[in-house]
Amino acid sequence: MFFRSINRWLIITLACFLPLIAISIDIATDNLGADPIQALHIRLGDWSLRFLWLTLAITPLQTLSKWRGMTAYRQMLGLIAFFYATLHVLVYLSVDHGLDWHLIAIDIFESPYIWLGVLAYIIIFSLAITSPKFAKKSLGKNWKKVHRLIYLAAIAVIIHYYWQLKGNMAEPLFYLILLALLLGFRIAVWVKNRQFNKMMIPSTRKIRVTTVPKSLDIKQSGVPSKSSLNELIIEEVDES
Amino acid sequence: MIIKTHKDIPASEITDPLVFKQRRQIIKVMMGSLVAGVSSSALAETKTEWNHAPKANTTAAPLITTSSEIVNNHTNYYEFTFNKTDATQLAQSLPTDPWSVEISGEVEKPAVYHLEDMLSQQSLQEYIYRFRCVEAWSMVVPWIGFPLANLLKMAKPLSSAQFVQFTSIYDPKTMPNQRDNAMLEWPYVEGLRIDEAMHPLTILATGMYGESMPKQNGAPLRLVVPWKYGFKSIKAIAKIELVKRPPTTTWNKFAPNDYGFYSNVNPEVPHPRWSQNSERQLGSGFFTPRRKTELFNGYGSQVASLYSDMDLRHFF
Ligand code: HEM
Helix, strand or coil, rough: HHHHHHHHHHHHHHHHHHHHHHHHHHCCCCCCCCHHHHHHHHHHHHHHHHHHHHHHHHHHHHHHCCCCCCCHHHHHHHHHHHHHHHHHHHHHHHHHHHCCCCHHHHHHHHHHHEEEEEHHHHHHHHHHCCCCCEEEEEEECCHHHCHHHHEEEEEHHHHHHHHCCCCCCCCHHHHHHHHHHHHHHHHHHHHHHHHHHHHHHCCCCCHHHHHHHHHCCCCCCCCCCHHHHHHHHHHHHHHH | CCCCCCCCHHHCCCCCCCCCCCCCHHHHHHHHHHHHHCCCCCCHHHHHHHHHHHCCCHHHHHHHHHCCCCCCCCCEECCEEECCCCCHHHHCCCCCCCEEEEEECCCCCCEEEEHHHHHCCCEEEEEEEEEEEECCCCEEEEEEEEEEEHHHHHHEEECCEEEEEEEECCCCCCCCHHCCCCCCCCCCEEEHHHHHHHHCCCCCEEEEEECCCCCCHCCEEEEEEEEEEECCCCCCCEEEEEEEECCCCHHHHHHCCCCCCCCEEECCCCCCCCCCEEEEECCCCCCCCCCEEEEHHHCHHHHHHHHHHCCCCCCC
8 A cells, every 4th residue: 555655656756757758859859849938838837827727726626526635635736836936937047048147137027927936936835835835834724825825827828828819719718718717616615615604603413414415425324414615614724 | 243232141151052953053054154254243144144135035935844842832922821931832822923113103104114114224233131030030041132222213203202111912802812812901001211222232133143033022012221131122012102201001000009101220229029139040050159230230321321310229
């Protein structure tokens, strides 16, 4: 069992670095097209976005599939997104601008879409450095509040993406729809829980409790106890 | 003869022709002129080829086809695709031979020229210009062409001709985005003020790197206005009209706040979404800083006087 889970981690971690390997091969074989700097920069940005979206997909997938145990991968996926975002930013600063800070300052100042990239990066950076266990402990209750900023980061990223587009809209639209679904899921859960809480306040009579889960589409057999319902609420609202 | 612009571009800054995958051809042309020993410029060779071999177009066809094998290319040709690489392949389907260009509007002598006839009346020369795209990248291209003014003078513009309107080919059969009415209004239309059109730097190009123009780069005839953003340099020109009023140009109509009628290269006037202060020079290596963009793309000493009494922020 122990070895199996180790293997799974190894495989998933390696898979996350496959894009980096592919990009490195393309650099080495000069296969990045006529504007290799832009191609490199864009591909890193794209992968950061994809891993961020995957991070956000874990909670909905877990809720819908009843498959527990994916939460462990969420932190890792988030860190991979941070990793690719960092490379994206470093390429922008060094490969593209040769660390010419004067040019960089003007470029950022005059490009509103980059402001949102910077905002997103600041957030992702903050989440990454507060992701280790000890940081989680010391932040206590605030940790969840801070980490909900990932939603803001994702919105900043999609605007950052859209704002710099010049022609094609098909692929961006795909990511926009995905993000709408991912965030829509949270909103739906939040609304449901609010209604649920309201209904719970006036009375805790057993008849009420048994009817509520059905109408809420919660696939659970038997009558949930009050405490198990509370647990459910916390899981869906907060841990995302 | 190479037309010298006041600001010479160092040979080292000329975009590696590999970007266009025309390297073999340019070497061939250069070797040709060396062997001939008549002139040290690649141009005489090309000129000879173009002027004394009217069948050059037939022989040129296979050369264009050669460039269709190349995937690494970098052109914006929205009639075909929004992707700079795929345009190379897709554009090969455009029939460019025979080609005619209509010149009409406020002129004494409107005409429909067969392209070959038009070219045979011009002396083709090589113009090495920096090409600055509004997307903040640039390259340096040795175009083969002739001054637009020469052609306009033959049509004898009336004094009422204040602007020149250019229209690209409308060929929805081969141009997918025209067929689908995608994004822009087709056909593509561009325009210049008459004094801009008559300026000696403004050329009609029909080749580059000593060879006929690859289709993805605007064959068979394109405009090149080196001090303006690349999208002003319309490709595959079918019609040139002299008009009284400023033409409604494609990008300006699509997004008037983003793309002005003038669209002179100007580092001080950012695009609403991105900076125009610097540009990535295609062919420059990793970790090389971007190039600081110059006002009028570096051609200010020759063209600034056209705009001396204008607020360039307002007329962007
Ligand atoms: C300091 C922060 C950032 C800077 C300076 C920055 C800069 C840029 C620039 C200049 C582009 C335009 C590329 C081009 O068209 O040439 C771009 C595109 C992009 N960036 Fe960023 N970025 C930042 C943060 C981020 C973050 C945090 C993400 C994702 C999590 C991201 C994802 C993207 C994506 C997806 C694109 C579009 C690529 C495409 O066109 O497919 N960026 N970024």
